[in-house]
Amino acid sequence: MAIAKTENLTIHYDDAGDGDPLLFIHGHPFDRSMWREQVSLFSRRGYRVIAPDLRGYGSTPLPEGPAGFEVFAQDLAQLLDHLGIDRVVVCGLSMGGQIAMDFCRQFPSRVRALALMATFPQAETAQGKVARNAIADRLEREGVKDYAVELLPKMLAASTIEQQPAVAAGLLRLMGSSNASGCAAALRARAERLDFAETLAGLRVPSLVVVGDQDAFTTRADAERMHELLHDSKLIWMEDVGHMPNLESLASFDEAFRQFLQSVCQSEAAQ
Numbered sequence: 001m002a003i004a005k006t007e008n009l010t011i012h013y014d015d016a017g018d019g020d021p022l023l024f025i026h027g028h029p030f031d032r033s034m035w036r037e038q039v040s041l042f043s044r045r046g047y048r049v050i051a052p053d054l055r056g057y058g059s060t061p062l063p064e065g066p067a068g069f070e071v072f073a074q075d076l077a078q079l080l081d082h083l084g085i086d087r088v089v090v091c092g093l094s095m096g097g098q099i100a101m102d103f104c105r106q107f108p109s110r111v112r113a114l115a116l117m118a119t120f121p122q123a124e125t126a127q128g129k130v131a132r133n134a135i136a137d138r139l140e141r142e143g144v145k146d147y148a149v150e151l152l153p154k155m156l157a158a159s160t161i162e163q164q165p166a167v168a169a170g171l172l173r174l175m176g177s178s179n180a181s182g183c184a185a186a187l188r189a190r191a192e193r194l195d196f197a198e199t200l201a202g203l204r205v206p207s208l209v210v211v212g213d214q215d216a217f218t219t220r221a222d223a224e225r226m227h228e229l230l231h232d233s234k235l236i237w238m239e240d241v242g243h244m245p246n247l248e249s250l251a252s253f254d255e256a257f258r259q260f261l262q263s264v265c266q267s268e269a270a271q
Helices: 033-043 069-083 095-106 126-142 144-157 158-163 166-175 181-191 199-203 220-229 250-270
Strands: 001-005 011-015 020-027 047-052 088-093 111-117 206-214 233-236
Touching: 001 069, 011 033, 011 069, 020 069, 020 095, 020 233, 020 250, 033 250, 047 069, 069 095, 069 158, 069 181, 088 095, 088 250, 095 111, 095 126, 095 181, 095 199, 111 250, 126 144, 126 181, 144 166, 158 166, 199 220, 206 220, 206 250, 220 233, 233 250
Parallel strands: 020 047, 020 088, 088 111, 111 206, 206 233
Antiparallel strands: 001 011, 011 047
């Protein structure tokens, strides 16, 4: 683990390997450890892999005051500045995918390629805003333990829970150890996120969309819409996989991402 003191935040992050830089953005209610296998694998395959804890998650503290997704994305840009990295392949899952989209909105010239997993670009609905703020209130009152137990069957496909109990147990521990205040703050920020359809439509970089067919949050229509909005994208629809494709189908996910990275490098070499 490394520590970067940026203008407004002390960010804890993993930084492994040498080569073309990759930025992995975790979802909610997780931390950078959800990418542990990818950090290990791709750092050994010739890439520099950076996986930070977002503000309020893992070891990164939660500063006082509200912060929207635009601030989460600015935190990442400042981390890249600290590391001397200009352009990067950005990979985000769920909430991390939406923060990745905000990063693309604010810093499009810094995005070499984009990978979106188990996410969607639309802004929150009025009903969704009420629900997210209600959950945030609950987390601040009660903590995350019961919330994590309730969330697990929505995060993983039923077959994953049955056939991969170690994955389910590990994810439950990870969610249950999250900072309640950090999770609540992120939920409030997520309730006010922008619609990123225009951002995706304006991108001119290679992109990858990965969604599981048992995902409780991202639909096939969401996946196809992102695929259609993006100028140069590939859609991978994973069978018997829920909201955590990088954990539930590790080998398939890693191979799909490897092929995507290879195509990015080959495309740039041909130009």
